[in-house]
Amino acid sequence: MIAALLLAAQVAVIQPAVITVRGQNGEAKIAVAEKLSGPAIRLSALSSVVPVAIDSLGGGRYRIMLAGIEFFVADQAPFMEVGDRVVPLATAPFIDGGDLFLPLQVLTEQLPRAASDRLSYNVAKAELLVLTAPVAGPTAALAVPSRSRPASPPAPSAKRTTRHTGKRRVVVDAGHGGPDNGMSGPLRGGSFRVYEKHITLAVSKRLAAILRSRGVDVVMTRTTDTLIALSDRGRIANQRNGDVFVSIHVNAANQRWPRPEAARGFETYFLAEAKTEDARRVERMENESVRFETEVTAARDDPLSFIMNDMAQNEHLRESSELASMIQASLGAMHPGPNRGVKQAGFRVLVTAFMPAVLVEIGFGTNIDEARFLTQPQRQHEIAVAVAEATMSYLEHYERRVGLAGR
Numbered sequence: 255m256i257a258a259l260l261l262a263a264q265v266a267v268i269q270p271a272v273i274t275v276r277g278q279n280g281e282a283k284i285a286v287a288e289k290l291s292g293p294a295i296r297l298s299a300l301s302s303v304v305p306v307a308i309d310s311l312g313g314g315r316y317r318i319m320l321a322g323i324e325f326f327v328a329d330q331a332p333f334m335e336v337g338d339r340v341v342p343l344a345t346a347p348f349i350d351g352g353d354l355f356l357p358l359q360v361l362t363e364q365l366p367r368a369a370s371d372r373l374s375y376n377v378a379k380a381e382l383l384v385l386t387a388p389v390a391g392p393t394a395a396l397a398v399p400s401r402s403r404p405a406s407p408p409a410p411s412a413k414r415t416t417r418h419t420g421k422r423r424v425v426v427d428a429g430h431g432g433p434d435n436g437m438s439g440p441l442r443g444g445s446f447r448v449y450e451k452h453i454t455l456a457v458s459k460r461l462a463a464i465l466r467s468r469g470v471d472v473v474m475t476r477t478t479d480t481l482i483a484l485s486d487r488g489r490i491a492n493q494r495n496g497d498v499f500v501s502i503h504v505n506a507a508n509q510r511w512p513r514p515e516a517a518r519g520f521e522t523y524f525l526a527e528a529k530t531e532d533a534r535r536v537e538r539m540e541n542e543s544v545r546f547e548t549e550v551t552a553a554r555d556d557p558l559s560f561i562m563n564d565m566a567q568n569e570h571l572r573e574s575s576e577l578a579s580m581i582q583a584s585l586g587a588m589h590p591g592p593n594r595g596v597k598q599a600g601f602r603v604l605v606t607a608f609m610p611a612v613l614v615e616i617g618f619g620t621n622i623d624e625a626r627f628l629t630q631p632q633r634q635h636e637i638a639v640a641v642a643e644a645t646m647s648y649l650e651h652y653e654r655r656v657g658l659a660g661r
């Protein structure tokens with residue numbers, strides 16, 4: 255719908271030929287290198303205005319201190335490590351003419367996000383503002399003089415330990431809540447009635463408990479029967495630095511289908527433009543929650559932040575689609591309904607999450623058998639176990655791959 259418009263705006267907004275870096279030593283205009291892979295910045299060009307130290311760790315890995323912020327990248331690997339988080343990048347850092355180039359987004363998005371107290375990027379002005387001078391504190395004390403280390407491999411075990419001590423964090427989002435019941439069913443169910451918001455909360459609580467029991471840190475967007483705006487769910491996820499966002503929902507058949515009461519099965523969505531009419535139906539249905547939200551909430555979503563969110567999320571499409579596949583496979587082993595597959599649609603709840611994000615429709619509340627299935631505590635537990643197992647495998651798989659990429 256508005257995707258084409260967004261794309262045009264992105265091209266205009268985020269591909270400056272030059273960015274201004276304003277630091278403690280004045281300001282500098284830094285040329286953006288237009289590479290085939292995308293816009294990139296020669297890191298050493300920043301050193302006239304911002305303190306930059308580049309440490310070669312061997313094996314193509316680099317430790318960088320920029321304005322007192324420490325992060326790690328590797329040549330040709332589309333990831334960066336900052337704090338104890340591994341962040342996927344749209345393109346990979348690379349070496350050209352002996353110089354390290356970073357994707358532009360490292361400066362315009364990832365570092366400002368990781369250290370918002372020190373860096374801020376103004377999209378309209380294409381200006382990176384270094385807010386405070388780096389202080390001689392604990393971070394600075396960690397700095398190792400450039401090239402003072404031997405060019406041997408960088409004690410990879412130490413690096414990996416750091417990553418693993420950073421606890422994995424999953425954001426669990428129970429769909430709907432409060433005045434927003436979500437779907438209700440089943441069709442031809444007589445006095446038997448289920449509401450989506452109760453099922454999603456029950457399954458989400460179990461999912462959270464299982465993940466916690468496996469050492470994962472869990473943030474729930476809601477734990478009671480209350481309404482959380484769709485945009486706030488993503489915001490909660492971002493503020494709490496989630497690694498993965500999983501939203502739980504219950505499906506409803508289209509009344510115009512030949513036998514709507516017969517529709518069954520489970521499907522998992524990741525964020526993209528809706529590809530099929532059926533995906534558009536689910537997208538419309540889940541986005542309906544917006545009408546329960548106040549105007550105040552809606553007004554906070556200015557167009558620019560929406561564009562930026564959309565971009566940030568795009569980096570995670572591949573990850574999200576992979577997580578969706580794993581959840582489908584895992585549910586397939588226990589769910590009586592058909593596997594309706596991995597699908598894509600433009601869910602508002604996923605748009606604002608800066609991390610791999612999926613929305614799981616755990617079954618059709620409109621079908622009487624599935625409505626019963628979805629309300630049985632034992633079945634809710636099994637669904638939660640299936641989603642938790644897929645999420646755990648995804649996290650492990652992802653970390654393994656990042657480990658390999660950094661070598």
Ligand SMILES: [Zn+2]
Pocket residue numbers: 429430436437450502503504539540
């Ligand atoms: Zn829903």
